[in-house]
Amino acid sequence: MIHINQLKKSFGKNLVLDRVSKKFAASGIDIIVGINGSGKTTLLNCICDITPFESGAITIQDVDRKEKTAKENMYYIPSEFYLPDYLTGYEYARFVFSRYPHADEKTFDFFIELYHLTPAVHQKISDYSYGMKKKLQLSIALSLNVSFILADEVFNGLDYESYLLTDYIINLYSRQVKFILVTHNMDYINRNPRADTYLLDAGSLELVTDVKKIEEIVMNRGDLKDAYEKIDRFVYRFQNIAE
Numbered sequence: 001m002i003h004i005n006q007l008k009k010s011f012g013k014n015l016v017l018d019r020v021s022k023k024f025a026a027s028g029i030d031i032i033v034g035i036n037g038s039g040k041t042t043l044l045n046c047i048c049d050i051t052p053f054e055s056g057a058i059t060i061q062d063v064d065r066k067e068k069t070a071k072e073n074m075y076y077i078p079s080e081f082y083l084p085d086y087l088t089g090y091e092y093a094r095f096v097f098s099r100y101p102h103a104d105e106k107t108f109d110f111f112i113e114l115y116h117l118t119p120a121v122h123q124k125i126s127d128y129s130y131g132m133k134k135k136l137q138l139s140i141a142l143s144l145n146v147s148f149i150l151a152d153e154v155f156n157g158l159d160y161e162s163y164l165l166t167d168y169i170i171n172l173y174s175r176q177v178k179f180i181l182v183t184h185n186m187d188y189i190n191r192n193p194r195a196d197t198y199l200l201d202a203g204s205l206e207l208v209t210d211v212k213k214i215e216e217i218v219m220n221r222g223d224l225k226d227a228y229e230k231i232d233r234f235v236y237r238f239q240n241i242a243e
Helices: 040-047 089-097 105-114 130-141 160-173 186-191 211-221 224-242
Strands: 002-011 014-024 028-033 055-060 074-077 148-152 178-182 196-201 204-207
Touching (some): 002 040, 014 040, 014 204, 028 040, 040 055, 040 074, 074 130, 089 105, 105 130, 130 160, 160 178, 160 186, 186 211, 196 211, 211 224
Parallel strands (some): 028 178, 074 148
Antiparallel strands (some): 002 014, 002 055, 196 204
8 A cells, every 4th residue: 555644745835735645555546637737746756755745754565655665666657757778678677677676577578579669679778769668668667566556647659559558458457556647648537437536736636536527627727718718819819800
């Protein structure tokens, strides 16, 4: 279980996470949505001990997130990741495996082949496309035998076939692994009604009981409604001029 207790995080005067408390079970899929800047990535970074916070606590299987055993039990795929371009995909995988005691190279080889990366795994990462880097990260994550996989916009950069494949894999693995996914992919959210979806807004994490209302919630709480009205006025003005 990942236990977040009264987590508070600010950037200057901007309060991003306001005493957030949440328990993530040891299996299944949890999805986090929210407008840009709402703190979704910050929340994942706090869990993984990348970003410090002012107060609160986060434990992984009852161990503080800073402890080695906690970090060995989770893996994070950020939306913007900077992989060492001078390494091959295989060399980078071996580096990650050295930090995880239960990593399985045979599983890695299986997923590399499944994602059609076998010819590229011995090439420098500098030659990889964004989608290839994402597939490499996914193959590594699924090979580590961790209890928690966190990912920020994990489907970005994937072609549609790879997207469907990844959706299937995550569903299968989620029987024993917890996936915490930040995504705005409504197709994925609608395809997975059994997943719990949470809205992060104004520093609070709220369960969304009807995912069909996500668009309405985001529109009403963000700047989208005002943006729509500005567009309408802008286009209408030019239509009148043309007439």
